[in-house]
Amino acid sequence: RGTITMETLTLGLGLGLLSAFIYSYYLCIRNIYLKACGGRRELPISAEKKAGAAALLVTAHPDDECMFFAPAILRLTARRLSVHLLCLSTGNFYMQGEIRKRELLQSCALLGIPSSCVTILDHRDLADNPELQWDPELIAKLILRYVQIHHISLVLTFDQDGVSGHANHIAVYYAIRKLYLEKKLPNGCQTLLLQSVNILRKYISIHDLLISWLRPHHVMYILDSWEYRQVKRAMYCHQSQLLWFRHLYLYFSRYMFINTFHLMSQ
DSSP, X not given: OHHHHHHHHHHHHHHHHHHHHHHHHHHHHHHHHHHHHTTTTSOOOGGGGSTTOEEEEEESSTTHHHXXXXXXXXXXXXXXXXXXXXXXXXXXXXXOHHHHXXXXXXXHHHHTOOGGGEEEOOOTTSOSOTTSOOOHHHHHHHHHHHHXXXXXXXXXXXXXXXXXXXXXXXXXXXXXXXXXXXXXXXXTOEEEEEOOOXXXXXXXXXXXXXXXXXXXXSEEEEOOHHHHHHHHHHHHTOGGGOOHHXXXXXXHOGGGTEEXXXXXXX
16 A cells, blocks of 8 residues: 555656646746747847838748748738848749749738749759759849849848758858858848758757757747748648648648748858
């Protein structure tokens, strides 16, 4: 009987500690979420104070905008920035380029980017192909031209690992880095690089929030439940890409909820 009592006490203590841990974890996540949503980790963009301030998202393929950058897009549009999208290819690897262009415009409309602010390139040297090495010099010229024409004050794109390691994503990073190092971007134009994370963090959904908060970064954007549903609707616009694993991505990828960025620096 004494043994049973001891086992019961041990079990009760274990459950109590587990409950306390879960509750503490919940409070911690909730506190971080409220701070982040309150703008504590959003970029104090000085250019936002200028009339007509505009941000440019540079992606490699249709669907990059909602698979990876949706939290940033929704937060920036909520702050009344004019958000532009420069997509460097039609995503024609499987001969679906025309379909994917239409899907991209539908997705952008749901994310708050009007079609007039969406540019989709179909350049022969920027074909959608992970085996093709895009020329950073060419990409840099295309980006710079867009930045100058539209008076862009903030550029967002991939970091050196391209989130998924895709060669086309990484080429975009080297193009924007080239512009930065050669000081060709206009004065005051800032560049944000979306942080790549390891595969474990990438697929623990909102639970990466604590790690993201503690790890070094300059900017964090987090979505609320309504915004997350909006991102899912945008992703559903890309019907040609919704294979079974993409449905899992919608629920398990941290990029559906969280974006963390570094400011471009040497």
